[in-house]
Amino acid sequence: MSAQANTVEDRMNGLECPTVPSPEQWAWLQTFQLDDEAQEAALRGGTQYVAVKAHVVGKDDKSGYYRHAHLLESICRLNAQFAATGLYFYLDLPIAYHNNALWWDQSFSDGFGMIIANNVPNALNVYYVGSIENGGIAGYYSPGADGVVMYNSAASPGSNTLAHEFGHFFSLPHTFYGWEGGDPPPISQQERVDGSNCNTAADGFCDTPPDYAYYRWSCPAAGPFTDPAGTSFEVVDSFFMSYGGNGCRDRFSPQQSAAMRANLNGPHAAVEGFIEPFFPAGYDSSRLLKPLDGSVLVPPIGQRFAWTSVQDAVGYHVTVSYTSLFSAVAEEAIVQDTFWTALRLPEDRKLHWKVKPIFEGNTCEPYSGAFSFTTGLIAPPPTGLEEQVLAAVQVFPNPATAGSALRLDAPLHGIWTATWTDALGRQVLVQEQQLDGASASRWKSPLLPAWYVVQWRSPSGESFRQPVLLR
Ligand SMILES: [Zn+2]
Incomplete structure (x- = not known):
């Protein structure tokens, strides 16, 4: 030998x-x-x-x-x-x-x-x-x-x-x-x-x-x-x-x-x-929801992964890998929900993810199909905004149609600027608006379907970012 x-x-x-x-x-x-x-x-x-x-x-x-x-x-x-x-x-x-x-x-x-x-x-x-x-x-x-x-x-x-x-x-x-x-x-x-x-x-x-x-x-x-x-x-x-x-x-x-x-x-x-092991004869495995296949600029810290539930599953194994054969794991977890938040993904890497339902007493089941995505750089933490304000910020719809108006619901005051940056780091659209803290505001979006990161900034230095997919 x-x-x-x-x-x-x-x-x-x-x-x-x-x-x-x-x-x-x-x-x-x-x-x-x-x-x-x-x-x-x-x-x-x-x-x-x-x-x-x-x-x-x-x-x-x-x-x-x-x-x-x-x-x-x-x-x-x-x-x-x-x-x-x-x-x-x-x-x-x-x-x-x-x-x-x-x-x-x-x-x-x-x-x-x-x-x-x-x-x-x-x-x-x-x-x-x-x-x-x-x-x-x-x-x-x-x-x-x-x-x-x-x-x-x-x-x-x-x-x-x-x-x-x-x-x-x-x-x-x-x-x-x-x-x-x-x-x-x-x-x-x-x-x-x-x-x-x-x-x-x-x-x-x-x-x-x-x-x-x-x-x-x-x-x-x-x-x-x-x-x-x-x-x-x-x-x-x-x-x-x-x-x-x-x-x-x-x-x-x-x-x-x-x-x-x-x-x-x-x-x-x-x-x-005392359990009753469950071996389903056939079932539809989890469908992966988020991040979508082919996503780019996915935040390495804080990205929420979501998938559809499978009837009678008691848990899920979600795994993110460097390779399409899942031989090198970037981050993974066994959770009892149909979502999970990644906290330790590498920056600027193509990655693959999949999910496997776990039934009572049964760990032998196969995995879902896999999606791939690419991470962006670790975002600077939002500045100047209190956590409860940030938690109330919502962007609709996402994904959105390229060129359509995007709605921002946020308790913000004063003049704010939105800057759209594409996957190559180019600033493709900048727009300024007065916000009154109550009603929703509407923002223009670029005409080209792609992944973008939109950064909103106030003159006093407050800021937050949101990845948006235009289709
Ligand atoms: Zn022994």
């Missing part, structure tokens, strides 16, 4: 998850594993729902967030990975955002404080951060603080790390339990191929065969290893709780599934949620 073939995913496979059960969790699991009736009971019953509270951690300047498209896609994939267990995960909206440099690039002790400070009750809390212990850790579950932490770069939707960490949350040890760190455990704790000590050695599950591979291994196998009886074996069964490569880890064993369900009905009963 050439060096170029080493994808990010390959390198992520080298990262570790240091989670081991707490003494309390371990004691609960061992009691469960020796109770055949409890194991059978745990596998009965239908689907059980788990509320997931996603915490997206950014740096102090609100950069470095986990990509929301990845969050939605990974929850969708998680439900496929857990399908055989009867557990179903759904996002408990809204997303929680935290901007804290210490949590974004965190040590375990920073992470412990972060979880304690921010966990919400009645949900499985998962935190997405920029780095854990200098980038060496893919993710972990903290039994003490009861939260999962994910390293953004190891949390791509193609990764199995989230399934692995949620396994830990619901009490599962690694299949190579006891070998973490690489030192062999005592002979009695080394699981034998013949199954004679499967209940008391390693992870205590008799349907997960011996696994001594404490390092990241690639498909199809790790080994060979030799058990205390001298029997040679390879690790071939690719459980999510092993350190096998992403390409082959694909299941939980029936006993692991039973333990997770019992944990949800026992120590972690608080995270069970």
